[in-house]
Amino acid sequence: MFEASSREIRDQKLQAAWRRAFLFVTILLILPVGVILWILAMKGGPALSWAFFTDWPRDGMTAGGIFPALIGTLWLVGVALVASVPVGVAAAVYLSEYAPDNALTRLINLAIINLAGVPSIVHALFGVGAFVLFFNMGTSILAASLTLAVMTLPVVIVSTRESLQAVPRAFREACWSLGATRWQTIRHVVLPNSGSGILTGIILEVSRTVGETAPIMFTGAAFFLPILPSGVGDQTMAMSLHLFVVATQVPGVPVELPFGVALVLVGMVLALNAISIVFRTRLRRRKKW
Amino acid sequence: MDRGAISVRDFSLWYGNFQALEDVNLESAAGKITSLIGPSGCGKSTLLRSVNRINERLGYVRTSGDINVLGHNITAPSVSKVQLGRRVGMVFQRPNPLPLSIRENILFGWKLHARGDDGVDMEAEVVERALQEVLLWDRVKDRLNDAAINLSLEEQQKLCIARLLPVKPDVLLMDEPCSALDPVATEAVESLLWGMRGKYTILLVTHNMAQARRASDDCAFMLMGKMVEAGPTAEMFVSPVKQETADYIEGRYG
Ligand SMILES: Nc1ncnc2c1ncn2[C@@H]1O[C@H](COP(=O)(O)OP(=O)(O)OP(=O)(O)O)[C@@H](O)[C@H]1O
Ligand SMILES: [Mg+2]
Numbered sequence: 001m002f003e004a005s006s007r008e009i010r011d012q013k014l015q016a017a018w019r020r021a022f023l024f025v026t027i028l029l030i031l032p033v034g035v036i037l038w039i040l041a042m043k044g045g046p047a048l049s050w051a052f053f054t055d056w057p058r059d060g061m062t063a064g065g066i067f068p069a070l071i072g073t074l075w076l077v078g079v080a081l082v083a084s085v086p087v088g089v090a091a092a093v094y095l096s097e098y099a100p101d102n103a104l105t106r107l108i109n110l111a112i113i114n115l116a117g118v119p120s121i122v123h124a125l126f127g128v129g130a131f132v133l134f135f136n137m138g139t140s141i142l143a144a145s146l147t148l149a150v151m152t153l154p155v156v157i158v159s160t161r162e163s164l165q166a167v168p169r170a171f172r173e174a175c176w177s178l179g180a181t182r183w184q185t186i187r188h189v190v191l192p193n194s195g196s197g198i199l200t201g202i203i204l205e206v207s208r209t210v211g212e213t214a215p216i217m218f219t220g221a222a223f224f225l226p227i228l229p230s231g232v233g234d235q236t237m238a239m240s241l242h243l244f245v246v247a248t249q250v251p252g253v254p255v256e257l258p259f260g261v262a263l264v265l266v267g268m269v270l271a272l273n274a275i276s277i278v279f280r281t282r283l284r285r286r287k288k289w
Numbered sequence: 290m291d292r293g294a295i296s297v298r299d300f301s302l303w304y305g306n307f308q309a310l311e312d313v314n315l316e317s318a319a320g321k322i323t324s325l326i327g328p329s330g331c332g333k334s335t336l337l338r339s340v341n342r343i344n345e346r347l348g349y350v351r352t353s354g355d356i357n358v359l360g361h362n363i364t365a366p367s368v369s370k371v372q373l374g375r376r377v378g379m380v381f382q383r384p385n386p387l388p389l390s391i392r393e394n395i396l397f398g399w400k401l402h403a404r405g406d407d408g409v410d411m412e413a414e415v416v417e418r419a420l421q422e423v424l425l426w427d428r429v430k431d432r433l434n435d436a437a438i439n440l441s442l443e444e445q446q447k448l449c450i451a452r453l454l455p456v457k458p459d460v461l462l463m464d465e466p467c468s469a470l471d472p473v474a475t476e477a478v479e480s481l482l483w484g485m486r487g488k489y490t491i492l493l494v495t496h497n498m499a500q501a502r503r504a505s506d507d508c509a510f511m512l513m514g515k516m517v518e519a520g521p522t523a524e525m526f527v528s529p530v531k532q533e534t535a536d537y538i539e540g541r542y543g
Contacts, residue, residue, distance in 0.1 A: 100348055101348070101349075170381065170383065170385035171385065173381060174381075174387055174449075176341075176343045176374065177341065177374065177378065177380075177381070177462075178378070178397060178401065178402075178456070179371045179398065179456070181370075184401060189387060
């Protein structure tokens with residue numbers, strides 16, 4: 001009585017075949033990532049050691065470690081964050097909570113989307129023109145970080161605005177009905193309930209900033225420096241540029257060195273992404289709506 | 290004018306180009322429950338949300354006419370929405386506790402407005418008094434730090450009423466406060482409202498004829514943005530003046 005008809009059986013087989021096809025395509029997607037990581041680990045793994053992180057490059061950059069590049073990247077990313085996060089979050093709060101729906105607001109939104117699509121080399125030229133030359137910062141951490149900040153600002157604004165708008169209208173209405181001002185609503189209800197989204201956006205910004213080369217190349221990163229930067233006015237080495245240099249600019253580099261640098265760089269990005277995922281799931285578990 | 294009275298005079302409201310209220314008039318006596326009835330979309334919520342002016346936060350809303358609360362014209366430009374929100378509390382259709390603990394929900398409005406007057410060390414007393422007033426204290430006194438969202442819907446709605454009380458409002462606006470609740474919970478909230486009569490002036494929007502009849506002193510019937518008829522509930526349900534009112538009460542409208 002309840003046996004499947006031959007037609008149902010055929011449909012089920014067809015569905016199973018489609019499911020396998022989709023699974024196959026999905027696997028194709030992860031394959032390149034897996035292969036890249038595997039090659040990096042095989043070829044760069046031997047270069048890794050504690051000393052690799054704490055030593056300076058030696059023998060015309062054909063040996064030694066990556067210490068100054070690592071520190072330099074921390075400088076660049078840190079200063080870029082200090083510049084972009086407050087501006088980005090403030091802009092997102094304005095756009096999401098205060099801005100009237102008019103031509104100016106739409107123009108700003110359009111500009112943000114377009115800014116996100118500008119190639120990084122163009123940002124680099126902008127950085128040279130604006131920060132290095134016009135504002136007379138010279139090639140320095142400050143100029144390079146501000147260039148990175150401008151480049152990642154749209155990401156911060158868009159992701160922050162989206163997390164703010166994900167806060168249910170009912171919460172805002174609850175605040176309004178208690179006579180809270182707009183700012184009190186933002187401060188006590190909207191921001192605390194969008195923190196995880198904002199944080200995720202910021203971490204993704206960092207992971208993008210870590211790997212960028214073009215924007216810092218002409219604005220503040222150097223091939224080699226014998227000393228660490230002492231402030232934001234100095235130039236610095238950086239991981240991404242260092243990889244470019246040891247991979248293409250210096251003769252006689254043993255093969256595991258550039259692969260080692262690449263492995264550390266990719267490791268940093270993956271670690272940051274992992275942190276952002278952990279953050280998000282933990283904060284998401286805490287809230288229930 | 291009576292303290293606590295709401296009086297709406299020739300009030301109109303537009304959402305953009307759409308006129309949602311047209312020359313509405315309403316008198317609501319102090320300490321009484323006035324129910325607002327009418328078919329869906331007739332502007333009940335809009336009228337209610339005009340009394341504490343939260344409609345205006347939408348940005349594209351225009352109004353004309355006056356609304357007096359406690360004898361003061363609240364549409365005047367000098368009126369502070371913060372002070373208004375303090376005097377006029379609102380409860381929504383779906384219980385909307387903030388994603389905080391029970392205690393923090395009660396203290397939220399109080400911290401914004403009244404803590405300066407009452408003193409910081411009053412917290413525990415404020416929480417207890419508010420929860421006692423909505424008959425919730427005995428049920429939640431041992432879990433004040435639990436998330437409010439874990440309460441039952443009835444308890445959540447009572448909490449939403451309770452959190453208005455510490456700032457000492459005079460007027461409570463209720464937008465279908467029972468429509469998300471089952472009959473037993475509805476009855477509990479209704480009898481709570483009936484018990485709060487006298488102390489607060491309550492404006493109650495409802496779709497439920499029986500509720501309007503049971504739980505209000507006066508009743509106002511709206512249709513398509515206009516006030517059709519208003520008067521004592523007992524009279525209106527027995528002998529409505531207008532034909533539309535009679536049709537609606539007898540269930541001939543949607
Ligand atoms: N935010 C808004 N923007 C534009 N139009 C709105 C808005 N809110 C309500 N309206 C419109 O105004 C009219 C009155 O809506 P309102 O919510 O006041 O009706 P209601 O009587 O409360 O209905 P219900 O019984 O369904 O809650 C409706 O036609 C509605 O579409
Ligand atoms: Mg409504």
